[in-house]
Amino acid sequence: MATRAGNPAVVIAAAFAGGVAAGTGLLMLPAATAAPEGSTFLDALFTATSAVCVTGLTTVDTGTHWSPFGHVVLAALMQVGGLSIMTVASLLVVLVSRRLGLRARLVAQAQSGSLDLSDVRRVLLNVVLFSLAGEALTALVLGLRLGLGYDVGAVTAVWEGLFHAVSAFNNGGFVLWPDGMAGFAGDPWMLLPVALAVIVGGLGFPVIFELVRSHRPRTWSVTTRITVVTSAALLVVGTVLYTAMEYGNPATLGPMGVADKLLAGFFSSVMPRSGGFSAVDVGSMTPESWLVTDVLMFIGGGSASTAGGIKVTTFGLLALVLWAEMRSEADVDVGPRRIPEANQRQALAVALLGLGLAVVATFVLSGVTPHPTERVVFEVLSALGTVGLTTGITTDLPDVAEILLVVLMFVGRLGPLALASALALRERPRRYRRPEERTIIG
Amino acid sequence: MATRAGNPAVVIAAAFAGGVAAGTGLLMLPAATAAPEGSTFLDALFTATSAVCVTGLTTVDTGTHWSPFGHVVLAALMQVGGLSIMTVASLLVVLVSRRLGLRARLVAQAQSGSLDLSDVRRVLLNVVLFSLAGEALTALVLGLRLGLGYDVGAVTAVWEGLFHAVSAFNNGGFVLWPDGMAGFAGDPWMLLPVALAVIVGGLGFPVIFELVRSHRPRTWSVTTRITVVTSAALLVVGTVLYTAMEYGNPATLGPMGVADKLLAGFFSSVMPRSGGFSAVDVGSMTPESWLVTDVLMFIGGGSASTAGGIKVTTFGLLALVLWAEMRSEADVDVGPRRIPEANQRQALAVALLGLGLAVVATFVLSGVTPHPTERVVFEVLSALGTVGLTTGITTDLPDVAEILLVVLMFVGRLGPLALASALALRERPRRYRRPEERTIIG
Numbered sequence: 082m083a084t085r086a087g088n089p090a091v092v093i094a095a096a097f098a099g100g101v102a103a104g105t106g107l108l109m110l111p112a113a114t115a116a117p118e119g120s121t122f123l124d125a126l127f128t129a130t131s132a133v134c135v136t137g138l139t140t141v142d143t144g145t146h147w148s149p150f151g152h153v154v155l156a157a158l159m160q161v162g163g164l165s166i167m168t169v170a171s172l173l174v175v176l177v178s179r180r181l182g183l184r185a186r187l188v189a190q191a192q193s194g195s196l197d198l199s200d201v202r203r204v205l206l207n208v209v210l211f212s213l214a215g216e217a218l219t220a221l222v223l224g225l226r227l228g229l230g231y232d233v234g235a236v237t238a239v240w241e242g243l244f245h246a247v248s249a250f251n252n253g254g255f256v257l258w259p260d261g262m263a264g265f266a267g268d269p270w271m272l273l274p275v276a277l278a279v280i281v282g283g284l285g286f287p288v289i290f291e292l293v294r295s296h297r298p299r300t301w302s303v304t305t306r307i308t309v310v311t312s313a314a315l316l317v318v319g320t321v322l323y324t325a326m327e328y329g330n331p332a333t334l335g336p337m338g339v340a341d342k343l344l345a346g347f348f349s350s351v352m353p354r355s356g357g358f359s360a361v362d363v364g365s366m367t368p369e370s371w372l373v374t375d376v377l378m379f380i381g382g383g384s385a386s387t388a389g390g391i392k393v394t395t396f397g398l399l400a401l402v403l404w405a406e407m408r409s410e411a412d413v414d415v416g417p418r419r420i421p422e423a424n425q426r427q428a429l430a431v432a433l434l435g436l437g438l439a440v441v442a443t444f445v446l447s448g449v450t451p452h453p454t455e456r457v458v459f460e461v462l463s464a465l466g467t468v469g470l471t472t473g474i475t476t477d478l479p480d481v482a483e484i485l486l487v488v489l490m491f492v493g494r495l496g497p498l499a500l501a502s503a504l505a506l507r508e509r510p511r512r513y514r515r516p517e518e519r520t521i522i523g
Numbered sequence: 524m525a526t527r528a529g530n531p532a533v534v535i536a537a538a539f540a541g542g543v544a545a546g547t548g549l550l551m552l553p554a555a556t557a558a559p560e561g562s563t564f565l566d567a568l569f570t571a572t573s574a575v576c577v578t579g580l581t582t583v584d585t586g587t588h589w590s591p592f593g594h595v596v597l598a599a600l601m602q603v604g605g606l607s608i609m610t611v612a613s614l615l616v617v618l619v620s621r622r623l624g625l626r627a628r629l630v631a632q633a634q635s636g637s638l639d640l641s642d643v644r645r646v647l648l649n650v651v652l653f654s655l656a657g658e659a660l661t662a663l664v665l666g667l668r669l670g671l672g673y674d675v676g677a678v679t680a681v682w683e684g685l686f687h688a689v690s691a692f693n694n695g696g697f698v699l700w701p702d703g704m705a706g707f708a709g710d711p712w713m714l715l716p717v718a719l720a721v722i723v724g725g726l727g728f729p730v731i732f733e734l735v736r737s738h739r740p741r742t743w744s745v746t747t748r749i750t751v752v753t754s755a756a757l758l759v760v761g762t763v764l765y766t767a768m769e770y771g772n773p774a775t776l777g778p779m780g781v782a783d784k785l786l787a788g789f790f791s792s793v794m795p796r797s798g799g800f801s802a803v804d805v806g807s808m809t810p811e812s813w814l815v816t817d818v819l820m821f822i823g824g825g826s827a828s829t830a831g832g833i834k835v836t837t838f839g840l841l842a843l844v845l846w847a848e849m850r851s852e853a854d855v856d857v858g859p860r861r862i863p864e865a866n867q868r869q870a871l872a873v874a875l876l877g878l879g880l881a882v883v884a885t886f887v888l889s890g891v892t893p894h895p896t897e898r899v900v901f902e903v904l905s906a907l908g909t910v911g912l913t914t915g916i917t918t919d920l921p922d923v924a925e926i927l928l929v930v931l932m933f934v935g936r937l938g939p940l941a942l943a944s945a946l947a948l949r950e951r952p953r954r955y956r957r958p959e960e961r962t963i964i965g
């Protein structure tokens with residue numbers, strides 16, 4: 082895939098399909114379930130897709146349906162899925178940068194327009210080290226907290242810490258507890274490490290790489306600037322809206338103290354982009370909170386990260402285009418750089434296709450299920466954005482709807498990446514005007 | 524407004540606000556209502572805004588609440604509102620074309636960058652003649668059909684024919700019959716003239732002007748090409764989807780024969796853009812049909828027409844941008860012309876602002892009403908797109924929600940026009956590349 086960029090998207094899709102097939106096979110083994118009768122093919126397929134695409138939607142209860150072996154398979158699938166998407170996306174960033182003669186920020190400079198094996202090795206190594214370090218730290222805090230603060234044994238504490246660290250850092254959204262993280266509402270030692278792992282994993286490797294390398298915003302690339310500012314803005318707005326909307330809701334934040342409300346509000350604002358964990362019952366939230374969640378799930382997280390959605394870079398760039406247009410400015414500038422028009426159009430394409438796909442999928446899913454549209458839209462955006470939040474209808478769907486969600490998770494995971502890279506790779510260099518710099522899209 | 528383009532949008536908004544105020548005053552007169560006690564201020568304000576903005580949403584039953592005098596006031600408000608928006612939008616098209624040194628297609632060529640009184644007179648005259656001719660023809664057919672085919676007196680037939688011709692041609696959406704056009708389901712002599720008047724009124728004066736002038740598509744401007752192709756495509760897709768979705772619905776198309784189903788399906792696909800009449804009970808339609816309606820209402824009709832929405836030109840242009848992007852073409856061409864990038868960005872701005880406004884309005888309206896989101900979204904898009912279709916919640920809203928809808932109708936009527944013209948008027952001419960031609964946005 083790396084050296085001949087004939088059609089990387091097909092190779093990546095085939096690799097992910099292979100991962101799903103292997104996962105389905107493993108999950109169909111009788112040893113994978115708690116009960117001896119095993120799983121249906123559809124439950125295994127749905128769960129494997131959900132794990133490989135790091136979504137977290139489930140048709141069966143993760144904690145009770147699967148055996149410890151099944152849980153290990155799920156963690157492995159999330160780890161492989163998350164690492165693959167980060168590695169592939171990062172490599173595509175390098176490849177696109179070189180093709181267009183731009184600075185490649187992730188690995189050492191090179192003259193060729195293609196990738197060689199040493200590039201792949203270096204990126205993969207960096208991504209793996211970054212992931213393992215993040216997961217180890219998260220697992221440590223969660224494990225200690227579970228062991229010291231809750232009535233569980235040492236083995237359980239270590240395993241549950243590890244599983245949820247992998248799930249959180251890869252934005253996987255799988256939880257071993259039947260009520261999600263609701264049992265830990267009000268416990269910052271559980272909620273904050275999970276939220277932090279989701280945020281860091283969802284920023285994307287290129288951005289993390291730059292943030293670690295330099296703390297001075299003046300030196301940051303356009304991608305990093307847009308990602309950081311947009312992410313921070315969405316987190317603040319989300320926290321305010323969730324806390325306000327659910328403040329008096331007796332089924333969610335109502336019974337909590339103010340500090341716990343804020344903690345749960347923050348946690349809720351982190352998770353649609355696209356961790357998928359929940360500290361309150363999403364099905365009992367107000368329709369207004371669902372709407373906020375819909376928007377956040379559609380936007381998603383950072384490019385070349387474990388998060389889904391059209392990505393904060395795409396959303397942020399479109400907001401900048403709108404802002405420039407409102408001010409009658411011909412160019413869209415970020416700091417000292419101008420965003421080329423081809424890049425703006427790629428963002429538009431990714432957003433429009435995402436929107437169109439969401440509308441069509443809602444139309445179809447609404448036609449085959451009896452659930453109200455507000456819950457169907459939520460489910461569609463959760464699958465497309467590989468988020469994993471649900472108002473509760475995932476377990477109450479006909480087979481055809483489950484298959485549709487499988488397709489949506491797959492397309493949502495690979496679509497924006499494949500589209501953005503295909504568009505960028507086919508793009509011809511433009512005539513010189515001001516020095517340019519591109520943001521990653523998708 | 525015309526000679527000094529300092530801020531046309533403010534002048535237009537003030538004029539429309541004046542029309543709403545006058546209409547509210549007239550409708551508050553005791554003589555305007557059937558019952559002697561008159562109307563509340565809010566009902567009068569809501570109805571006057573709905574009429575001036577040619578929306579058609581109503582908090583009271585049009586036929587029974589208002590007196591014959593009230594009905595005359597409503598027809599006059601729709602006529603003034605429709606003529607104003609067509610005239611102003613057409614003048615802005617001329618103004619923008621001259622500013623940018625483009626061919627002005629509506630009136631004779633001129634060298635100055637501004638409009639003089641003769642331009643205004645000529646455009647106004649053309650628009651008025653065009654409207655009156657279309658309305659007279661529609662009124663004739665409707666009046667004859669009502670007089671000959673239904674058990675009504677001659678005076679009633681003439682008046683009802685006239686009222687609904689004005690309502691249809693201006694995309695006003697007001698109907699004197701309590702169940703809308705449902706009493707005429709299956710009668711092509713009633714449904715087709717209304718549908719045709721809505722379509723012609725919603726194409727926009729610049730497009731009609733060109734279509735009348737030349738029947739050869741090769742000579743058409745970009746605006747006309749996009750408007751005709753997009754409108755036709757939406758009508759076909761809408762007819763198919765409505766007929767299919769409602770085919771077996773016992774509350775809508777179910778009891779009808781196949782020909783009547785197709786007629787009602789076609790009628791339903793015409794009305795969201797943005798006539799607002801209905802031949803079936805919209806509240807009983809499937810959620811899938813509501814979703815289709817939502818999309819069509821958001822898109823709306825032609826630029827510089829009596830229709831609302833982001834306009835088919837905006838939608839069509841964005842589809843062309845997406846198509847060009849998918850094919851890796853740097854330029855967006857329509858026939859022999861290239862759409863300038865500034866123009867593409869204006870379309871993006873109009874669509875994004877419309878989408879953002881719809882989301883925020885749905886969030887707020889959902890918060891102040893108990894209705895499910897699918898009905899609230901429908902109502903918001905109906906008000907913003909000045910459509911007038913409703914799932915039935917308009918008469919069941921708290922005061923604050925009615926005031927919000929009044930604001931949405933006003934913003935929906937003037938927003939896209941003001942935005943697109945402001946963006947286009949402030950735009951600087953670009954360097955020469957290929958010969959250019961712009962489509963009207965908004």
Ligand SMILES: [K+]
Nearest residue numbers: 136254357468
């Ligand atoms: K997830």
Ligand SMILES: [K+]
Nearest residue numbers: 578696799910
């Ligand atoms: K209307």
